[in-house]
Amino acid sequence: MRVAVTVAVALLLAQAASAEDVEKRAQADPNGEVVISNVAGEVQVTGWDRNEVHVSADLSDDEQRLEFKTSGARTTIEVVLPHGGHSYQGSTDLVVQVPRNSSLTMTTVSADQTIKGVRGMQRLQAVSGTIDTELWNDDIELKNVSGEVNVRGHSGKGTLRATSVSGGLRLEDIGSEMDLNTVTGDMTVRVSELSRARIRTTNGNVELRASKVTDDLRIDAEGINGDLRFRFPRTLDAEFDISTFNGEIDNCFGPKPHKTSEYGPGNALRFKEGNGDGRVRIKALNGTVEICNR
Amino acid sequence: MNEFRKGGRDPLDEALASLPEDVSPQRDLWPQIRAEIEKTPIVAPVRESPVQSTWFRLAAAVLLVLATSFVTYYVTRQSMQPQIVQNTPATELPAPQVNPQPASFSLGPERLGAGYMKTRAELDKRFKERLSTLPPADRTKVERNLADIRHAADQISKTLAQHPSDPLLQDLLMSTYQSELQLLTNVSELPTAGSMRTDL
Numbered sequence: 123m124r125v126a127v128t129v130a131v132a133l134l135l136a137q138a139a140s141a142e143d144v145e146k147r148a149q150a151d152p153n154g155e156v157v158i159s160n161v162a163g164e165v166q167v168t169g170w171d172r173n174e175v176h177v178s179a180d181l182s183d184d185e186q187r188l189e190f191k192t193s194g195a196r197t198t199i200e201v202v203l204p205h206g207g208h209s210y211q212g213s214t215d216l217v218v219q220v221p222r223n224s225s226l227t228m229t230t231v232s233a234d235q236t237i238k239g240v241r242g243m244q245r246l247q248a249v250s251g252t253i254d255t256e257l258w259n260d261d262i263e264l265k266n267v268s269g270e271v272n273v274r275g276h277s278g279k280g281t282l283r284a285t286s287v288s289g290g291l292r293l294e295d296i297g298s299e300m301d302l303n304t305v306t307g308d309m310t311v312r313v314s315e316l317s318r319a320r321i322r323t324t325n326g327n328v329e330l331r332a333s334k335v336t337d338d339l340r341i342d343a344e345g346i347n348g349d350l351r352f353r354f355p356r357t358l359d360a361e362f363d364i365s366t367f368n369g370e371i372d373n374c375f376g377p378k379p380h381k382t383s384e385y386g387p388g389n390a391l392r393f394k395e396g397n398g399d400g401r402v403r404i405k406a407l408n409g410t411v412e413i414c415n416r
Numbered sequence: 417m418n419e420f421r422k423g424g425r426d427p428l429d430e431a432l433a434s435l436p437e438d439v440s441p442q443r444d445l446w447p448q449i450r451a452e453i454e455k456t457p458i459v460a461p462v463r464e465s466p467v468q469s470t471w472f473r474l475a476a477a478v479l480l481v482l483a484t485s486f487v488t489y490y491v492t493r494q495s496m497q498p499q500i501v502q503n504t505p506a507t508e509l510p511a512p513q514v515n516p517q518p519a520s521f522s523l524g525p526e527r528l529g530a531g532y533m534k535t536r537a538e539l540d541k542r543f544k545e546r547l548s549t550l551p552p553a554d555r556t557k558v559e560r561n562l563a564d565i566r567h568a569a570d571q572i573s574k575t576l577a578q579h580p581s582d583p584l585l586q587d588l589l590m591s592t593y594q595s596e597l598q599l600l601t602n603v604s605e606l607p608t609a610g611s612m613r614t615d616l
Contacts, residue, residue, distance in 0.1 A: 231606075232551060249606055250554045265602055268554045287599060288557040305561040305599060324565050324595055344591050346568045365584045367575070388584070407572065407588050 142183070146190040147176040152221045153242065154195035161203060162232040163213035169222035169239035175199075176219045182212040225260070234269075257282055257296045270307075277314045290326070298336065308348075316341075323348055327409075335360070339400030350404055351412040358415070360400030365390040367407045374414035524573055525593055539597065542604040550606075558603055565596045 150156070152173050158165060163182075175197045179188045189200040201214045213233075220226065225242035228235055230251055237244065237255040246253055246264040253266055257275035263283045264271060270289050273282060275296035283301045284291055290307040293300070298317035302309055306325045316332035321343040328345060331353040339360050343350055349369075354360075364371055364379070368387045371379040375395055382388035404411050526533055547555055569592040576585040 247606065250551060265606075267550075267603065267606060268557045285598070285602060287561050287602065303595070303598065305595065306564060322591065322595060324561075324568055324592070344588060346572075346588065346592060367582070367584055367588070382584075386579075405584055405587060407568070407585075 142181045144179040144181060144188045145177070146179075146188065147174055148190070148192045148197060149173060150175040150192065150197050150221055150224070151195035153223050153225075154197065154221065155225045155227065155242075156197045156199070156218070156220045158199045158216065158218060158226070158228045158230075160201045160214055160216055160230050160233050163201075163215045164234050165216045165218070165228065165230060165236070167218045167220060167226060167228070167235075167237045167240060169224065169241060170219045171222055172219070173221050174219075175221070175224075178217045180215040182214060186212055186214055188214075275313075319343070321345075321350075323350075327351070329353075335400065337399050339402065341400075341402045341404070343404045345406045345409055347408045348406075349410045349412070350406055351410075352402075352404070352414070354413065354415050356415050357396065358400065359396035359398060360402050361392075361394045361398040362402045362404075362413065363392050364402075364404045364411050364413070366405075366409070366411055369406050369409045369411065372410065372412040372414075374416060525569070528593065536597065536600070539600040539604060543600040546604050546606055558599075562596070562599055565592060565599060568592050569596065 150173055156167075156175060158167065163180075175192075177188070177190060177199050179201070181188065181201075185204040187202045189198065189202050191198050197220075199216065199218060201216070203212075220240060222239060223242050224240060225244065226237065226240050227245045228237075229247045231249045232251060233248070234251045235246055235248055235253045235255070237246075239256065241258040241260060243260040244255060244262045244264070246255065246262070246266075248264075248266045248269055250268045251266075252270045252272070253264055254272045255262065255264070255274075257273050257278060257280045259278040259280050261281045261283070262273065264273075265285045266289050267287045268289060269286075271284055271286055271291045271293075273284070273291075273293045273296055275282075275294065277295050278297050280297045281299040281301070282293065282296050284293075285303045286307050287305045288307060289304070291302060291304060291309045291311070293302075293309075293311045293313075296311070296313055298313060298315045300311070300313075300318070301320045302311070303322045304324070304326050307323075308326045309321065309323065309328045309330070311319075311328075311330040313330075313332050315334045315336065316330075317336040317339060319330065319341045321328055321330070321341075323344075324346045325348060326345075327348045328343065328350045330351070332355065334355055335358050337359060339358065341352070343352075362375075364373075365382065366389050369389070371389045371391050373379065373391060373393075375393065377391060377393040379389040379391035382390045402413070404413075525536065547558060550558065569589060572585055572589045572592060576582065576589060579585060
């Protein structure tokens with residue numbers, strides 16, 4: 123027993139000795155670009171009101187190296203692995219502060235991304251990790267494989283383009299324009315105003331709530347397997363064109379769907395609400411489509 | 417109502433006959449006309465500027481491409497319809513010349529042409545290369561997702577064979593093929609541990 127405890131303590135001490143904290147900082151353009159890549163661990167990026175980039179890295183061992191360089195308006199933060207990195211088991215946590223209006227490009231593998239208060243354009247790509255970010259007035263494009271995506275907006279003007287393979291999308295108060303794709307995963311979207319939405323899902327449910335819609339509303343949604351639910355404001359001007367091959371259509375606006383075939387399970391519904399200025403087109407293979415105004 | 421004199425001649429004919437047969441000009445007008453012509457400078461037709469010409473040609477080329485694409489699309493779509501209909505005999509009409517479809521019949525991606533299949537095969541190759549570098553758990557998830565998409569496409573194409581004129585199924589099938597390509601592309605372009613810098 124005593125030997126086991128001694129060995130454990132020795133291992134802990136050895137690990138602590140090999141782990142390394144690295145801190146770097148540099149002046150940066152207030153509207154510059156910050157590029158971050160990390161293979162495993164966690165990355166937290168926060169926007170601040172200083173014109174400098176600061177990074178604090180917790181390298182799991184001395185086999186890794188943090189590369190930090192600035193070139194013009196571009197700052198690069200990269201965790202460099204030892205040779206044969208694809209089989210490398212170590213991980214690195216990065217805590218980064220960037221000028222608030224920086225644009226951000228981040229790629230990670232097996233690492234969670236958390237971004238707060240960064241108001242520039244963002245391009246985020248992750249494999250096997252959660253992406254948490256905020257949408258302001260600039261666009262965000264994100265792609266995630268095997269992980270959840272959470273975006274909290276500030277009702278800004280930024281457009282969100284999100285693609286998720288095996289992972290859900292949870293989007294709140296994002297801007298009025300979005301292009302969303304999931305292969306397997308549910309989408310939950312809440313917006314204060316909706317103008318343009320293109321939605322595609324293969325396996326997953328979609329729930330979209332809009333408190334307000336613009337007069338020129340355009341929604342184009344398609345689902346293969348899953349229910350598509352839309353909640354609109356009480357009054358809106360739009361023309362609806364909904365069809366399902368094998369699923370019900372529930373409509374709170376009034377008009378009832380009709381069967382597309384005497385013997386088949388398909389339904390279709392076309393109607394105009396108000397002036398019919400907007401266009402809502404929803405197509406589903408297997409699943410219920412629900413549109414409601416309450 | 418015509419009135420004739422007793423002589424039987426039309427008064428209009430008489431008036432015409434009274435007109436002189438030849439009218440001589442009061443003076444020779446030709447020298448003045450020539451002088452006026454010589455005063456007017458001869459202007460060559462204005463040549464279109466090269467920029468305007470280029471834009472016009474570009475616009476014409478774009479229009480031509482669009483028109484050709486539209487016609488190709490229309491003709492292809494039209495030519496596919498009879499094939500599909502032919503493959504699924506209508507119940508009302510006897511169609512002895514059409515054989516029952518084999519169980520494997522479907523509107524598979526090969527219907528989209530050799531170019532599409534080639535691109536898809538190339539993407540699939542890159543996809544597999546990238547996939548092999550992903551962590552095993554993620555690899556399994558991605559493979560399962562791709563299988564889901566392909567299964568969905570297969571199901572839709574089989575259903576479409578039974579309902580060949582269903583525009584909803586046609587749209588969803590195309591959309592599913594797009595999703596497949598998008599997945600292959602996205603995974604091919606993913607950063608992986610192997611693709612990150614390992615120069616230590």
